[in-house]
Amino acid sequence: MLINTNIRQASTLPGSFYRDKAIFDEVKEKIFAASWLYVADVSVVKNPGDVYPFALLPGVLDEPLVLVRDRDGMLRCLSNVCTHRGKVIVEEASSVGTMLRCGYHGRCFRLDGSFKSMPEFGQSEDFPTAADNLHQVPMREWMGMIFVSLKPAFDFEEAIQPIRERVGFLPTDTLLFEPEGTQDYFVNANWALYCDNFLEGFHIPFVHPALNEALDFKQYDYELFRYCNLQIGIADEGQPHFDLPPGQPDFGKKIYAWYFWLFPNLMLNFYPWGLSLNIIEPLSHERTKVRFRTYRFENQPFNRSENQLEKTELEDEAVVESVQRGIQSRFYQQGRFSPTMEKGVHHFHGLVAEFFG
Ligand code: FES
Ligand SMILES: [Fe+2]
Structure with a gap:
């Protein structure tokens, strides 16, 4: 797909870009996963311990994420998928104490996403590793709004300047x-x-x-x-x-x-x-x-x-x-x-x- 940079000579995107389901599947990853997307207003996670789960672009990217405000007031966006066997951890917006606990087998994470504890893993070798922490997703706040990007291809501040x-x-x-x-x-x-x-x-x-x-x-x-x-x-x-x-x-x-x-x-x-x-x-x-x-x-x-x-x-x-x-x-x-x-x-x-x- 090429668009001539000279508008006097350029043609628009082809009709297939709008029609074709296979092209849309590429758009999801190449455009939406690479960009900054509005999620919610900061008011959804006002107080320390507030958690707000959401799917990023429901039905399209469908990435389960959770906004977490830790006890010091710091806000993060974390993967909402347990690093054990993949259950969604936070099912609804609420206020938690000092950690997130998976409701399947009890794995616990600190509010910064790091692995905290897990029952029945005493005999596991090489455990835990960084792979047991929750992935942290790039997030920005602007005008009281929260934006996240799964794999940002450009800088948010530069874009909104x-x-x-x-x-x-x-x-x-x-x-x-x-x-x-x-x-x-x-x-x-x-x-x-x-x-x-x-x-x-x-x-x-x-x-x-x-x-x-x-x-x-x-x-x-x-x-x-x-x-x-x-x-x-x-x-x-x-x-x-x-x-x-x-x-x-x-x-x-x-x-x-x-x-x-x-x-x-x-x-x-x-x-x-x-x-x-x-x-x-x-x-x-x-x-x-x-x-x-x-x-x-x-x-x-x-x-x-x-x-x-x-x-x-x-x-x-x-x-x-x-x-x-x-x-x-x-x-x-x-x-x-x-x-x-x-x-x-x-x-x-x-x-x-x-x-x-
Ligand atoms: S899937 Fe979370 S503890 Fe097992
Ligand atoms: Fe219009």
């Missing part, structure tokens, strides 16, 4: 989770089609009439970084916008929203009222779960109906599902990019090709 620089002036440490604006959507389409659609504002006048009213489409802009990119929505007359401090890169512009995308599947949409996080989780090569999570700044009211997020989402789902049907066609191979409006899609396709090797 452009986002930090842009929104660093916002009180992101005061973001409050808002259940009102939080919902899962299920889309009958390949996950990458959902991302392609997000990555261009080209379709806004055609697909989102209400959003188009709020934005000054002529000033819609794109910026590309190494592992993330940004779309800048400029507010039309009379529409809400950020109050920017001098020195902020967009100072002087009326920013309606910054739409960030972090490779491969996370969208961070910053509005004057807060953050709308969209996590695009493949369920199979043709079905995708889209998780919308809303966070608002302290003292900023969130009004679900005013924000049109749901209306826009349903409009997006309809076109993405239509593309999913369209690319099954015998006559569709691949397309070309608009050099002005599809820079973000081209960036994404280039990264996909790079990770595919």
Whole structure:
């Protein structure tokens, strides 16, 4: 799979990338296992001894992991699979004392994942070794959120640095989770089609009439970084916008929203009222779960109906599902990019090709 780096000459990913189950199986390992994935908010493991088990990308990577906060307050992500015969150790979120105990034959681990004890192993030779410890998985915290990667192919801090620089002036440490604006959507389409659609504002006048009213489409802009990119929505007359401090890169512009995308599947949409996080989780090569999570700044009211997020989402789902049907066609191979409006899609396709090797 090759994507020409010159957008004026490049063609899009082939239709088979979205259609083919065998390619999707490669995507799991080459893209999802190699990237940083959002797991949960730090609040799920607030206190010392808190444990939170989860499967990373259920049904796709399906890796059993557990977040553990030790007695000193240190947070880790460990393999949740017992090193004896492989039972899942922590079955539900709870608070533990000073260790994790496997419920099958009683093997115990300290909260840093190291082997502690095991009944009936007194006669075993060469035991325990490092292989008896729980594997520790790379984990990062950012804006109250937890990200993990099974075998990271890139540095998390480097990837998010452009986002930090842009929104660093916002009180992101005061973001409050808002259940009102939080919902899962299920889309009958390949996950990458959902991302392609997000990555261009080209379709806004055609697909989102209400959003188009709020934005000054002529000033819609794109910026590309190494592992993330940004779309800048400029507010039309009379529409809400950020109050920017001098020195902020967009100072002087009326920013309606910054739409960030972090490779491969996370969208961070910053509005004057807060953050709308969209996590695009493949369920199979043709079905995708889209998780919308809303966070608002302290003292900023969130009004679900005013924000049109749901209306826009349903409009997006309809076109993405239509593309999913369209690319099954015998006559569709691949397309070309608009050099002005599809820079973000081209960036994404280039990264996909790079990770595919
Ligand atoms: S599988 Fe965990 S103690 Fe045997
Ligand atoms: Fe859209």
